[in-house]
Amino acid sequence: MSVIVKEAGRAISRADERAPISSLLKANLRKVFPDHWSFMLGEIALYSFIILLLTGVYLTIWFKPSMTEVVYNGSYAPLVGIKMSEAYASALDLSFDVRGGLLLRQIHHWAALFFMAAMVVHMFRIFFTGAFRKPRELNWVIGGSMFLIVLLEGFAGYSLPDDLLSGVGVRIVAGIIEAVPIVGTYLMFFIFGGQFPGNDFIPRLYTFHVLLVPGILLALIGLHLILIFYHKHTQYPGPGRSNTNVVGFPLFPVYVAKAGGFFFVVFGVTALMGGLVSINPIWAYGPYVPDQVTAGSQPDWYIGFLDGMLRAMPNWEWEDFLGRTWSWNIFIPGAVMPGILVGLLLAYPFIEAWVTGDKREHHLLERPRNNPTRTGIGVAAIVFYGILVINGANDLIAITFNLSINQLIWFTRIAIFIAPPLAFLATRRFCLGLQRRDREKLLHGRESGQILRLPHGEFIEIHTPISDDEKAVILSKEDYPVVAAPPATDENGVRTPGLRAKRWRARLSRAYFGDNIQKPTPAEIEAAAHHSHEEHDHEVEELHAGGKEVPAVLGPDSH
Amino acid sequence: MSEKTSTELATAEHHGEEPLFPLPPHRHRLTDTDPRAARRAERQVATMFVLSALLVVAFVAVYVGVDVRSTLNLGPFGVVNASNLLLGLTMGGAILLIGIGAIHWAKKLMSDEEIVDERHPLGSPKEDQDAALEAFQTGVAESGFVERKIVRRSLIGALLLFPVPLIVFLKDMGPTDVNVLRETLWKKGDRILVDITLQPLRPEDLNVGTLVSASPEGLNEVQELEHTQNARAKASIILVRMKPEEIRSQQGDNWDYQGILAFSKICTHVGCPIALYQQRTHHLLCPCHQSTFDLSDSGNVVFGPAARQMPQLPITVDEEGYLVAADGFQQPVGPSFWERG
Ligand code: HEM
Numbered sequence: 001m002s003v004i005v006k007e008a009g010r011a012i013s014r015a016d017e018r019a020p021i022s023s024l025l026k027a028n029l030r031k032v033f034p035d036h037w038s039f040m041l042g043e044i045a046l047y048s049f050i051i052l053l054l055t056g057v058y059l060t061i062w063f064k065p066s067m068t069e070v071v072y073n074g075s076y077a078p079l080v081g082i083k084m085s086e087a088y089a090s091a092l093d094l095s096f097d098v099r100g101g102l103l104l105r106q107i108h109h110w111a112a113l114f115f116m117a118a119m120v121v122h123m124f125r126i127f128f129t130g131a132f133r134k135p136r137e138l139n140w141v142i143g144g145s146m147f148l149i150v151l152l153e154g155f156a157g158y159s160l161p162d163d164l165l166s167g168v169g170v171r172i173v174a175g176i177i178e179a180v181p182i183v184g185t186y187l188m189f190f191i192f193g194g195q196f197p198g199n200d201f202i203p204r205l206y207t208f209h210v211l212l213v214p215g216i217l218l219a220l221i222g223l224h225l226i227l228i229f230y231h232k233h234t235q236y237p238g239p240g241r242s243n244t245n246v247v248g249f250p251l252f253p254v255y256v257a258k259a260g261g262f263f264f265v266v267f268g269v270t271a272l273m274g275g276l277v278s279i280n281p282i283w284a285y286g287p288y289v290p291d292q293v294t295a296g297s298q299p300d301w302y303i304g305f306l307d308g309m310l311r312a313m314p315n316w317e318w319e320d321f322l323g324r325t326w327s328w329n330i331f332i333p334g335a336v337m338p339g340i341l342v343g344l345l346l347a348y349p350f351i352e353a354w355v356t357g358d359k360r361e362h363h364l365l366e367r368p369r370n371n372p373t374r375t376g377i378g379v380a381a382i383v384f385y386g387i388l389v390i391n392g393a394n395d396l397i398a399i400t401f402n403l404s405i406n407q408l409i410w411f412t413r414i415a416i417f418i419a420p421p422l423a424f425l426a427t428r429r430f431c432l433g434l435q436r437r438d439r440e441k442l443l444h445g446r447e448s449g450q451i452l453r454l455p456h457g458e459f460i461e462i463h464t465p466i467s468d469d470e471k472a473v474i475l476s477k478e479d480y481p482v483v484a485a486p487p488a489t490d491e492n493g494v495r496t497p498g499l500r501a502k503r504w505r506a507r508l509s510r511a512y513f514g515d516n517i518q519k520p521t522p523a524e525i526e527a528a529a530h531h532s533h534e535e536h537d538h539e540v541e542e543l544h545a546g547g548k549e550v551p552a553v554l555g556p557d558s559h
Numbered sequence: 560m561s562e563k564t565s566t567e568l569a570t571a572e573h574h575g576e577e578p579l580f581p582l583p584p585h586r587h588r589l590t591d592t593d594p595r596a597a598r599r600a601e602r603q604v605a606t607m608f609v610l611s612a613l614l615v616v617a618f619v620a621v622y623v624g625v626d627v628r629s630t631l632n633l634g635p636f637g638v639v640n641a642s643n644l645l646l647g648l649t650m651g652g653a654i655l656l657i658g659i660g661a662i663h664w665a666k667k668l669m670s671d672e673e674i675v676d677e678r679h680p681l682g683s684p685k686e687d688q689d690a691a692l693e694a695f696q697t698g699v700a701e702s703g704f705v706e707r708k709i710v711r712r713s714l715i716g717a718l719l720l721f722p723v724p725l726i727v728f729l730k731d732m733g734p735t736d737v738n739v740l741r742e743t744l745w746k747k748g749d750r751i752l753v754d755i756t757l758q759p760l761r762p763e764d765l766n767v768g769t770l771v772s773a774s775p776e777g778l779n780e781v782q783e784l785e786h787t788q789n790a791r792a793k794a795s796i797i798l799v800r801m802k803p804e805e806i807r808s809q810q811g812d813n814w815d816y817q818g819i820l821a822f823s824k825i826c827t828h829v830g831c832p833i834a835l836y837q838q839r840t841h842h843l844l845c846p847c848h849q850s851t852f853d854l855s856d857s858g859n860v861v862f863g864p865a866a867r868q869m870p871q872l873p874i875t876v877d878e879e880g881y882l883v884a885a886d887g888f889q890q891p892v893g894p895s896f897w898e899r900g
């Protein structure tokens with residue numbers, strides 16, 4: 001042991017003579033990281049990315065990104081003698097003739113799915129706990145951009161093998177690009193090197209998939225992590241935790257072991273999935289041929305919402321007086337809506353900060369119930385997304401449940417406008433209910449489930465005081481004041497500058513915080529505590545004075 | 560909890576600068592107090608690491624010993640590739656065990672006492688901010704960026720233009736002749752070849768109610784010549800036959816041949832090929848987004864996101880009695896585009 005420490009010490013001092021590594025280690029080896037299961041979601045995303053880099057590099061050894069036509073002559077008998085692109089043939093070789101090739105492909109694909117899933121859930125965590133608030137707005141924007149980029153990256157990877165399933169997806173994307181007003185046709189020609197499908201797309205997509213996007217992602221992930229390190233991690237409220245400290249375990253050794261170990265867990269599970277569960281069996285789909293299609297074809301889940309939007313959109317198309325075609329039916333769901341959604345996503349921290357006018361740093365996470373409007377918006381967004389994903393599989397649903405596609409699409413067209421607002425209102429109410437309960441708990445303690453019968457026959461429930469831990473959590477709530485709109489003109493009759501924006505802000509502020517249940521003031525807590533003591537003492541006195549029997553305590557299990 | 564404390568703490572109506580309640584005291588684990596439990600945990604961790612190493616050996620053995628093509632019958636799970644399964648199990652198991660071992664080690668044997676770090680306001684100290692601003696101002700002054708207007712403006716101009724070559728390069732990413740989207744291989748007299756068999760077709764070969772996918776003669780030759788599937792992506796068609804009295808309308812007079820109608824196979828929405836035909840309603844249903852076209856009514860859209868009718872190809876028979884195109888398509892096939900008109 002001591003030998004290890006001595007040797008490590010010597011190595012550090014040798015390194016220190018070349019670069020100031022000791023200062024770095026001193027500052028960071030014992031850096032504190034708070035612990036919570038939801039903090040592992042980002043880790044899963046990070047580790048999946050590393051797994052993707054690693055397995056992806058191996059795939060490049062055998063994969064041939066070429067659309068040159070070849071005749072297949074490998075070990076998968078059903079396709080022998082069939083013409084296909086070199087890309088598809090090499091993906092078949094990877095699956096059937098390279099030892100471990102199928103495993104690498106399947107690990108790569110499972111890691112891509114885990115990556116997206118972890119990113120989405122990670123984003124939920126950040127959103128619902130307000131972790132995007134100052135000073136972490138930039139990291140929210142970086143994260144949101146990565147989400148978008150990974151979506152494109154996943155689609156690119158999925159399209160590389162040039163099988164029939166993914167080829168139809170590419171055909172759809174080409175159609176969406178063509179629908180962009182003014183430049184659409186040129187864009188499509190530029191991307192495909194001419195008409196669809198051409199011969200250039202797969203090689204171009206390959207560079208995009210293995211070089212351009214991973215490079216950008218690597219830079220963004222690096223920045224994301226540096227900022228996390230610099231800001232220090234947020235923490236959940238609790239005893240001993242405040243906005244100016246960070247409570248948890250040291251980086252070395254606990255986090256090195258836990259987070260490092262967790263990398264191996266994620267990698268191990270992904271590898272087991274690759275061995276045990278088949279994913280994207282490209283050989284079953286056949287090579288891409290533009291006049292063929294597989295029925296019931298589905299994209300990977302994270303693309304499903306786009307497909308759902310395309311399906312739900314009414315078939316509006318204009319031809320203007322110059323004979324130009326405006327394909328609203330494709331352009332709106334294929335480009336406008338995704339653009340708006342991503343824009344709102346990236347802008348959210350700034351919108352909320354504008355409404356609250358809050359310029360302080362926030363390192364203590366907010367409980368979702370304490371910001372009912374934000375939580376409502378989040379749930380509404382999930383419902384919106386969910387409806388689209390479901391609509392993206394409406395053909396499968398129609399077949400499974402024997403429904404008509406027309407009904408399903410009409411259902412989606414209506415639900416997409418009604419369900420998210422309903423979800424918003426319901427969530428908001430639910431949160432306010434939880435706030436009310438928190439307030440009750442602070443003032444009167446928790447309902448114990450024990451019923452007390454008073455001498456005069458009245459039943460009351462005994463309330464037990466809540467623990468310090470719980471108080472610390474509940475008291476972490478911050479009550480934001482509702483911002484009032486300024487008067488239209490000041491005392492000199494001069495119009496208030498930016499009146500319109502300020503009125504909007506007041507309106508939004510009321511929507512956010514107007515209904516919030518105020519946390520009890522210290523005086524209220526004191527009064528409540530006093531009151532209950534008095535009442536209790538009073539009763540006991542009465543009992544003794546009357547010489548009556550002590551009332552029976554009816555517990556939940558005493559009958 | 561005494562009432563006094565809670566009152567006090569609730570007064571801390573600030574921004575959480577002080578913790579509301581003290582950190583709860585550290586609770587010892589069994590492994591902290593019982594050396595036997597600690598030794599047991601140590602053994603468990605070491606066992607996982609040893610197993611992991613053994614699985615790596617097993618992985619190599621599988622790699623060498625199991626043929627890539629060999630299969631295993633797993634009963635209800637079907638027949639699986641043995642090499643993939645065993646490689647995945649050994650590799651995944653080996654990696655997973657390192658992870659579980661390390662986490663077990665951290666949880667059972669490393670200190671689990673929470674420690675506290677203070678946060679400091681993130682901004683630089685005021686004097687650093689001032690110094691930075693001053694350094695910047697000195698730099699600006701020394702460069703003369705403000706006073707020397709011509710230099711400044713010409714520099715901005717040059718920098719704005721500097722990316723132009725990088726954009727111009729992109730011009731040759733693809734051709735820009737939009738008209739290719741209006742053309743297909745079909746022209747008057749082209750025989751209609753059934754897909755797969757590539758045989759020409761006589762009217763009698765088609766029964767009422769059937770749908771056949773087809774393409775123009777010469778398509779394969781063009782494909783060989785161009786080395787692309789571009790021609791196929793536009794030229795492929797479907798043929799359906801219905802009773803002539805069932806045809807309510809079509810895109811041109813007598814474009815059918817004795818109730819046989821030819822339509823483009825490429826969906827006018829975003830271009831999926833379509834071959835789902837409902838004989839009773841004469842509806843053609845796209846599998847991608849469920850646009851539905853009524854082939855007995857000029858191929859018009861009856862449902863779904865597609866906005867345009869399926870282009871119809873006029874057909875007839877040649878002297879030998881084979882079905883041929885009576886003309887090319889009279890409108891562009893496939894998805895709409897800006898210049899389509
Ligand atoms: C960063 C996120 C990445 C995502 C989300 C992703 C996703 C995917 C997906 C879904 C596939 C289809 C796999 C299949 O055939 O089932 C794929 C294929 C492929 N990926 Fe990635 N990938 C990523 C990074 C990389 C990197 C960094 C490389 C290489 C340096 C790479 C190289 C490849 C290659 C060569 C293929 C085609 C091989 C084949 O499909 O057989 N990928 N990718």
Ligand code: FES
Pocket residue numbers: 826827828829830831845846847848849850863864865
């Ligand atoms: S491609 Fe046919 S409906 Fe979308």
